[in-house]
Amino acid sequence: MKITPETKKVYELFPIQGKRCYAIPTYQRNYSWKNEQIEQLFTDVLEEGRGYYIGNLLVTDSSDKDAFDVIDGQQRLTTISLFYLAMAHELKEYKRQPSIKDDEDLCDEIAGKIQDIKRQLRLPGCQEPRISLLPHDQKIYRDLMESVLSTKKDQVKRWGNRILSRRYEFICSLFEEVLTTPRELLDYSDKLNELEVLQIEVPDIGDAFNVFSSLNSKGLPLTLIDLLKGEFISVGSNGAGSAEKVLAQWEKLTELFAAQDADADNRLVTQFLLNNYDAFEGTGSAITKGRALSEYRKVIKEHYHNHEDYLDILLLRAKAFAQLTGNAANEMDDHTLEVKIAALQKLESTQALPLLLFLFVNKKELGIVDYLVNIADMLISFYVRRNITLTPKSSNIRSFMLSTLREIREQNLRGQDVVKVVCDALVAHSASDEIFAASLDEGIYDKNKKTTRYVLIDIERRKGHSPLFNKQHPDSLDDFKVKKNGKNHPRWSIEHILPEGSLPSYWCSMIAPGEEQDAGEIQSEHVHRLGNLTLTPYNSELGQKPFYCEDDPEQKSKRDYKAPDNGEYVGLRSGLFLNRSIADEAAGEALENKETWTVEDIDRRNEILKRYVLELYKVPEVNSAE
Template identity: 25%
Template sequence: MNLSTANENFRQLVGHNVTYSIPPFQRDYSWSEENWEELWFDILAMYSGEEDAENEHYMGYLVLQDSDNKKFSSVIDGQQRITTISIIVLAALNHLRILISKGIDPEDNTQRAKVLRESYIGYIDPITLKSRSKLTLNKHNDRFYQTYLAVNSEHIPARNLKASEHMLRKAYAWFGSRVESKFGFEDNSGQKVTGFIDSLVDKLFFTVITVTDELNAFKVFETLNARGVKLSSTDLLKNYLFSVLSSDDPHDSILDDLESSWEYITGLLSSESFPELLRIFWNSKNRLVRKKDLFKTIQKSISSKEEAFELVRDLEVNSEIYANLRDPTSNVWNVKEKEALSQLSMFGVKQPMAMLMSAYRRFYDSERSTFTSILEAISVISFRYNVICSLPPQDQEGLYSSVAIKIENRELSSGQGIIEALRDIYPDDAQFSGAFATKQLKTTNSRNQKVVQYILKRLGEKISMDSIDLTTSRYNIEHVLPQKVKSGWDDFSDVKHSQCVYRLANMVILEKSLNNSIGNKSYPEKKLVLSQSNVSLTKNLAERYDKWTPETIDSRQLFLAKQAKGIWRINSL
């Protein structure tokens, strides 16, 4: 990896005769008062005069991408911090301007302002009166920053601003009021505020990581993120994808169009979901790529603006598919599809997403029933493979991706052929019923509670023709052998209790009104309450079993396992 690292303070950073630019499609300025306050308190702590005060403040990582001439660097990560420090310097410059306007040491303060500006901000062209800044913000923020904060700070507009411009204006005013409060309008205020800034730039340290291309920047990001450093993956992905598109100064209309596509995608998805979309989308059309190799692979595949433009457009379309696949309540789904997607969400199964994305593109509009049958089959496979048999999920992803590519290439063109291609991850009846007969699901977390309710509901529908509406708050899960045993359970040693309490056979769906009175009572007492339930499968347990022992639980779960293999089944496999 071609990179260099160095620890540098802000003075060193801006003193290299290098200008820094935030790429056009990096996120806008977004720091809020909470961030400003935290930084300001850290700064003041260095000047508290206390014996244990820190002599410097660590600002974290600054990831830069160098240009060929070494006089220009793109800020890949750290734009919020470097922008905020510049605003603090600009607030100090504004305070010097106010001192000068009040006639307080005007000659010296004018010279001080000139030195501070040229050292840390840039200079103002004497002819155009425009700032030649050491820092250029992104396309949404730079005009406001250069025009008002860096040059014409006496007349900063407060209306008709973008949200991020409002944040820049507020930051400038917030730090301005802190500088004014700290240094006031005394005869020596100019000297003090200048000395403060000149000292501060030596005390704010970064770990500067300089790379030569976006791929290396992403590798750095991954390494830092793995070590707990909070960086924005969405920002980095954005910079990576648009770097090809924004080279050679394309027309603003092209960049605006591309940005519109990007904003549409990020509007649908969170920053955490975006990298997952990219991986699933890629694996739905190409050979399976692991997360660590994804960006290297994409970089090799994108060699022109046309290809990059096509990728972003394709992502825009597929982001909507992905968002809908993650949302079972979306109105694009019919009843059967909503049910299957709700089950996948409840199971926490994500491995089929690339294949489902391919199947959606291929069948949703032209052969809707085929798509529905594939989705229902995936739900059954996931229940058998992931929920009950607890087989390695990583073994699934490769097969799902290969089937996705075959759908994309029209090598698999029928629903039956696609389902048949998944046979290797469909546990047969013997394996499934064997795993079901011993299955435990610890109901101490909400996901398992929902899964157990779902299983018991489906079993009740098959065995007793029960119709239970779990969307109401009327029911919950009752553990026949209580989770905490007091007395009346002599057949269960501590070991046997831990082995039996979360067995599926030991759990029933029960009305809350009855469950509130049952507590940790003995089985004979519970039996009387269970027999009053309107849930047939629960009532039948009380009628069928006079005693509740480890052997009883084994017997009941074997019975349930036989029923289960007929419920969660793909007849063609």
């Protein structure tokens, strides 16, 4: 059997010139990567150094030296092509902005990059994609490419719940949220081009399956976790006892990140190891997976040289990390603090994990046991403001969090001095009240859905005391339900009063009377604003229903919709505090009599809810931390 292994850069797999192309054989499965796998690859490209190795690409050759069948690696290859496509889309959007047009050099660079991506994704001399997916995916893939790479403004067809389409939308959201300037996009493109794969080329399908079976005979490839486990056994068993003892300690650590009757989640264990290094061992920038093994080798040897059982130390820290990430089997001693940490998890505050881990593990030595709730409150306000204003950039948050952590460590701070340093750092990097208020006048749902949901629930609980809920009907705002696909979904979801999607004629007439042709533009400007949002456990049933319907209102209108099983109001008259402001009570309106929902209503309600948000999530005050 002839096997030809060769290291390739991604730009060689997607060359600007040349006819290199790939086909996914019919026996392969369709595109199936989930958001977690996509985000991990996206983050690896962002955080790791240039030339980062991302895995193998197993292909068979053919009579055409430039054409390959992909046996293993099609998910990664397809995802990379979607990354290129999303970058082209974002760069086209920037190119249209007046501020960019004034910078001729940048404009030329953007135009050049878009042309490069077009040539990387298409075969020369035709419009055919360089990758041929299975028919189920290829129609969507062609449509996406035509939409983004044509000279017209992107007009992507709706493909419903088809996986490839939904994953592409998720990829676009990553690029839009994390890479917020043209320069960041251009730099990311350069790093993507420099990624490395090991291409393994074999003559035919029989040989390919032999190689594939051999590569996967022991399950997944060796990971950072596997390698560190071996390092602990090698070093730790000499200084701390037998290999069996070390292995038992290691299993206790990894079991902290395992669901019931399941293996440890390697992603969570890796996340812990990286955050542990940044919190306790690092002195510079954040550790990457590429550097982690070599750096941990030094740490492990140093601890065991000093007769310290480093696995015991790691186990204590891992228990704290499991609590901070919501993976612990046991509850925290302080219920209020547990609620605050759960809030930070919902606000996607992973950049703060090294700082929180350091503070939690050392809370007694630092003298901050009584201040942890205060610190958590400050972080909650910071993240709500950050996720709505997108200030500071996501890529800068971890850096200043690590700087704050190191200031506490190096200056040996204690008690209120620790709180003040954290507070000062958050104040220095928080958006101002003016910027926050201005952002609350714009759409917020399309910026960060999870934060929007958190804010709506928080308003309901803290401003309205949830009048809907009582002893007979306990608060269920954080409850989950299991759908048919086996995944947990929030019982309560966000409802757009003026709905998303193509508007029926009755909505067009309501928001643009006499000018129905402008309804779509009005909708796009106002649909995601705070004033147009509420919560409901019946989102799919309300959908495009009119605000009020005289004909069968209990089933056909959002205002009066009732649950078929018990006849209770579950539409806008559900009893939520949030829904009281739908009617203009100051003008004598009552929700049960209100028949219209207009832009003026959205503006009025937005002002009411904005005041609540500004009050609940103030910039941390230095004086209050003392």
